[in-house]
Amino acid sequence: MAKERYALLPVRGILMDPADITLELLNRDWALVSPEPDAIDALVQSPDGFGGNVAMIRDRMKPDAMLMVKCFMEEIDYSGWQRASLKAEQIISALNVMALYKPMYELVTGAGRGGVRSLPVPLWVNRVPEHPELPIVFDRERFWMSGHAQPLSWPNTMMMKPFGKRTMADVDAAILGAPTICANLLNGQASGGVESCAHALMLAFNSTTLGQFVSQAVGTLDILFGENDSARWASMETYVSTLCRPAPADLVRNLFKVRHKFTHRHQEPKSPEIHLTTLAVVAASIIHWNDMLKAYGDRAAALDVLEAIGRLERASRTGSQSITDAKNSLLEMSPLPQWVQDWLQPYGSLPD
Numbered sequence: 001m002a003k004e005r006y007a008l009l010p011v012r013g014i015l016m017d018p019a020d021i022t023l024e025l026l027n028r029d030w031a032l033v034s035p036e037p038d039a040i041d042a043l044v045q046s047p048d049g050f051g052g053n054v055a056m057i058r059d060r061m062k063p064d065a066m067l068m069v070k071c072f073m074e075e076i077d078y079s080g081w082q083r084a085s086l087k088a089e090q091i092i093s094a095l096n097v098m099a100l101y102k103p104m105y106e107l108v109t110g111a112g113r114g115g116v117r118s119l120p121v122p123l124w125v126n127r128v129p130e131h132p133e134l135p136i137v138f139d140r141e142r143f144w145m146s147g148h149a150q151p152l153s154w155p156n157t158m159m160m161k162p163f164g165k166r167t168m169a170d171v172d173a174a175i176l177g178a179p180t181i182c183a184n185l186l187n188g189q190a191s192g193g194v195e196s197c198a199h200a201l202m203l204a205f206n207s208t209t210l211g212q213f214v215s216q217a218v219g220t221l222d223i224l225f226g227e228n229d230s231a232r233w234a235s236m237e238t239y240v241s242t243l244c245r246p247a248p249a250d251l252v253r254n255l256f257k258v259r260h261k262f263t264h265r266h267q268e269p270k271s272p273e274i275h276l277t278t279l280a281v282v283a284a285s286i287i288h289w290n291d292m293l294k295a296y297g298d299r300a301a302a303l304d305v306l307e308a309i310g311r312l313e314r315a316s317r318t319g320s321q322s323i324t325d326a327k328n329s330l331l332e333m334s335p336l337p338q339w340v341q342d343w344l345q346p347y348g349s350l351p352d
Contacts (some may be wrong), residue, residue: 002072006043007084008054010035010063011092012205013018013123014104015157017165030069030091031168040066042268061126064157067092089125089276093198094185095171096123098178100283104170105163116346118339120279121155124205152213152275154205193299194290195213197224201282211262213275217282218259224289226299238301243288244281245331247344254350255281271351280343287340288333306328 005025014210016032018039020296025031026043026074033040035058037051057063069088073080099122107119175182185198200220207213221236241252255278261267270275292302312327 002074002080003222005048005071005073005080007069007071007081007088008057009067009069009085010057010061010126011065011067011123012126012154012187013096013099013121014065015160015165016065017167020165020167025068025168026070027166029068030067030088030187032065032166032171033068034165035063035066038344041114043068047119049298060129062129062133062157063126064160064287065127088093089193089199089202090188091186092125093195093202094182095175096202097185097194097198097286098182099123100286100340102174102177103337103339104166104174105160107159107163117342119155120276120283120339120343121160122205122279124202127206141329152207152210153268153272154275162169179290191293191299193226194225194286194293197221197286203206209268210272210275211258211266211268214255214269214278215262217275217278220282221285224285225246225303235307235310238345239306240281240285242306242309242313242331243292243333244284244344245333247281247284248346248350251277251344251350252281254352258352269352273352276343277346277351283340284336284344287336 007203010233011032014032015036018034018036021042022032025033033043035054037058041047041051054066057066067088068089071080071082071084071087073084084085091334099120103118104120105121107121108116109119131132169225175186181190181194185195190198197220200223201217203221204216205211207216221240222233225236225239237252237256240256241247244252253276258269258274262269289302293299294303296302296305309327312323312330316323316327342346
């Protein structure tokens with residue numbers, strides 16, 4: 001007989017307070033908890049070996065938190081664990097979209113027009129250890145050193161510590177204040193390819209190189225629009241440029257070129273911050289595409305409107321005010337979060 005059990009998966013992107021771990025969390029379908037073994041031990045009556053295994057995951061994967069998912073399974077039931085894993089990915093995908101609208105942490109980095117730029121803190125299920133010990137340096141006589149190499153500068157635990165740990169009450173409050181699409185994702189009711197796109201984007205955060213992330217993240221937009229043929233792919237750059245306004249069209253064009261170079265020639269991008277620009281482009285596309293789905297009813301109609309905007313864009317070169325007015329009436333979109341606006345505007349040269 002299947003019994004009530006709980007699956008734990010390592011998560012990056014949110015710090016949870018160890019004091020928030022109580023037996024009450026076991027009444028929830030899911031919860032984010034601190035990865036501290038001594039705190040997690042409080043969830044079981046006989047913790048022998050439990051904290052040690054959590055410590056092993058914590059030390060190897062360096063998670064910021066653990067996602068606990070309630071599930072029902074037999075003593076040995078691989079399919080049950082697989083279902084729990086898929087449910088965990090669905091939950092984190094939903095929370096990650098919520099973070100695209102308003103991150104749980106407001107971090108600041110780099111130089112921008114106002115002297116600073118906001119840095120997004122994405123959430124994802126951590127599947128591979130970051131900071132591989134590369135390069136390893138040795139000669140004929142001895143081993144000399146190894147150094148950490150991690151080209152994707154997502155915010156790490158040390159960067160988030162000044163902002164304090166979160167509780168499940170904080171997460172629940174953020175969900176209540178989030179757009180409807182986030183609740184739909186949590187309930188598995190999202191449409192228009194948003195759910196599959198969010199899942200694919202969450203998996204992309206396990207990328208180990210800049211080029212790999214750009215390729216996977218831009219590829220999620222094909223899922224978002226629900227298309228997979230050469231004609232639509234050729235139009236996607238125009239779709240994305242429209243949804244990312246007021247980002248320069250050249251920024252989106254360069255991003256698609258970077259993806260093409262990595263996918264077809266395995267050339268890594270040169271810009272050390274291109275993953276942040278990529279995430280902003282994907283976030284703007286998801287947010288504004290969701291607006292269009294609500295405004296026009298379904299995916300086919302929204303795609304037709306995007307194509308109409310592209311045609312009006314070309315026609316507006318004649319200088320006709322009527323065409324410009326028609327285009328602008330279709331371009332009314334909700335304001336983007338500040339961090340998205342920050343990374344849609346290049347500072348210096350365009351990322352490549």
